Amino acid sequence: MKENDHIETISRDVARTAGEKGRLDGLSLGEGATRAPLMAAKEYMRAGHMACPGCGEANTMRLILKVLGEKTIVVILPSCVGVISATYPNSTFAVPCFHSAFEIAAPTAAGIANALKLQGREDVTALAFAGDGGTFDIGLQSLSGAADRNENFIYVCLDNEGYMNTGIQSSSSTPEKAWTMTTPGGRRGRKKKFMQIIAAHRMPYAATASIGNPLDLMEKIRKAKEIKGMKFIHTLTPCPTGWRMPEDLTAKAAQLAVETKLFPLYEVIDGTEYRITHEPQGIPVAEYLKIQGRFKHFKPEDVERLQREVDEDWERLVAQTRLGGCI
Amino acid sequence: MRILLAGNYAVAEAVRLSRVKFVAAYPITPQTPIYEKLSDMENEGKLSGVMMRTESEHSAMAACISASLTGVRTFTATASQGLALMHEMLHFASGNRVPIVMTNVNRVISAPWAFGSDQSDSLSQRDTGWLQFYCEDAQEALDTVIQAYKIAEQVLLPIMVCIDGFFTSHFIEPVEIPDQETVDAFLPPFSVPTRFDIKEPAYITNVVNPEQYMGYRQRSFEDMEKARAVIREVNQEYKEIVGRGYDPVEAYDTEGADIVLATSGAMTSTARVAIENLKEKGYKAGLLKMKNFRPFPFEEVQAVLKDVPKVVVLDRNISLGKEGIWCQELKAALYPLERRPQVYGYIAGICGADVSPDMIEDMVTRALKSEQPEKLPVWVRRDG
Secondary structure (H helix, E strand, O other): OOOOHHHHHHHHHHHHHHHOHHHHOOOOOOOOOOOOHHHHOOOOEOOOOOOOOOOHHHHHHHHHHHHHOOOEEEEEOOOHHHHHHOEOOOOOEOOOEEEOOOOOHHHHHHHHHHHHHHOOOOOOEEEEEEEHHHHHHOOHHHHHHHHHOOOOOEEEEEEOOOEOOOOOEOOOOOOOOOOEOOEOOOOOOOOOOHHHHHHHOOOOEEEEEEOOOHHHHHHHHHHHHHOOOOEEEEEEOOOHHHHOOOHHHHHHHHHHHHHOOOOOOEEEEOOOEEEEOOOOOOOOHHHHHOOOHHHOOOOHHHHHHHHHHHHHHHHHHHHHHHHOOOO | OEEEEEHHHHHHHHHHHOOOOEEEEOOOOOOHHHHHHHHHHHHOOOOOOEEEEOOOHHHHHHHHHHHHHHOOOEEEEEOHHHHHHHHHHHHHHHHOOOOOEEEEEEOOOOOOOOOOOOOHHHHOOHHHOOEEEEOOOHHHHHHHHHHHHHHHHHHOOOEEEEEEOOOOOOOEEEEEOOOHHHHHHHOOOOOOOOOOOOOOOOEEOOEOOHHHHHHHHHHHHHHHHHHHHHHHHHHHHHHHHHOOOOOOEEEEOOOOOOEEEEEOOOHHHHHHHHHHHHHHOOOOEEEEEEOEEEOOOHHHHHHHHOOOOEEEEEEOOOOOOOOOHHHHHHHHHHOOOOOOOEEEEEEEOHHHOOOOHHHHHHHHHHHHHOOOOOOOOEEEOOOO
């Protein structure tokens, strides 16, 4: 088997599912949206944005806005999204957008959602885009508060596993031993199990999603749009710049994260009902690691350790889908 | 309707009468009764909006900002550490030109931990771009909150209405509550348009270059200047409709006075007694009550003090390394005058420490007797 054979297999799988009409029901992707739905849906992210080439975040935001459509108000934070989205007087988004402060995506979106309700404009979706720093770290308290109050908006965490906007520093989402500018010898802490924290809030809907599986991502956003209350979507958004990999490997990295079971795709309903939405192929984690420069110093035992952890986490997730609730 | 009411409850009544749609708050002593009273009102269906019980003051202010941008009238209240925690968002509110009204119940700021009244919390937010008004009593607090909405929504800048913790906030006083029709006649429904227009989507808080940033600051500055006239007009209209009003400064027996005592907040009530006592003893003493801190009433202060030989400024706050903050501001306002009064700075009542009429009389007579002000502010403490 050549090095990248499995990637091509994944790509074909995705292409095939994209053509399956049954999966597209209710997505409202516009006329003629059967064979190439992603291309057909109307865009709400404009060309000419300022993302680095191959940015996973830009792609993720684009897909999400396609599903949510015109009646959306976006909250963003100081982050890569802030840089991507607008330099005065331009705006990357074709929907209203408010660039708020770093730690308050959740209460800001909640303020909008509450005001919309008071105005009888509940057909408009409040959407927050926050990075892993704004979610896992500085924004955790305010996110937790909004989840506790079950505020009515969609929170999307664009997780690129570091403070990439400020130049690749470690966050509590950075994988253990990964290289960053502030962990040149490898990060000592371990990546926070964020979905467990989220599930503990027992919010109506939480899910993981990936641009490697765009239809799964879009279907989850469609669901989130219809559910009242707090919705959390955790997306892993590859960052060629910070992950030290060529910019054309973004989709591959996203797919490998899923297919190695490192970033499984699943939903959590009310914090208890777990459902895996995509059966991963179980490709060795090493395949995911070796396309990224940030792991190039990994020794075989590091890879083995990570593989063990990924396998254990997967088993735990599978058990959760059977048992329901936390284990 | 005239009833007995603590200042905090008077503020809550003002919020109800102003038909505020969105309240986001977090409890902190001594602001908590405002939060509780508004919760009661919401529970009883008397509040025309919703309460968001946030997990921090920082989030409360964030939510007020975005709700205001969406197009609803908002309110929050805080004190001390809570205001300090909000600091980042205070800049965000004024920078985004949202007409939020907030009550700050003045409380000393840590360390060490303590709870009494002290204006250092709000005065240290001086440069956040908020208008700041300081109230003497519960009645003024109620009237000022209602007026603040009308002012804020005209100049598109947020307003902080300050009352003294445990004094104004907790003292029970007779308060005249206007009826809803009267307030409705004065305060029109919130009409600031939504900044999130689906049909014409725009981006709020872009990344700008230095020249553009300076342009934004200059426009905010100019609108703060315009607020001076708006404050006067709104107060005049309130007087006509409701029957009461408060000028940016209030001068009492200052003409021909040998000395004028300048105060702000609840200490003004004590100063009124001291001034009467001094006059009975034959002193020609007047009182300058300073209500507005931002925009600072330079012209009004100059007009009152231009022929007065001596001014005593009583500060319940301290800027370490300088002096009382009202004292600094007042000196700066007097500087352009050709003939300037001598300004005596006294620090008293820090953290709600007792300030009696006797103590104020001593300050005034001490200033009268001295040749010129001391270099450093004088600390007036009971324990020495």
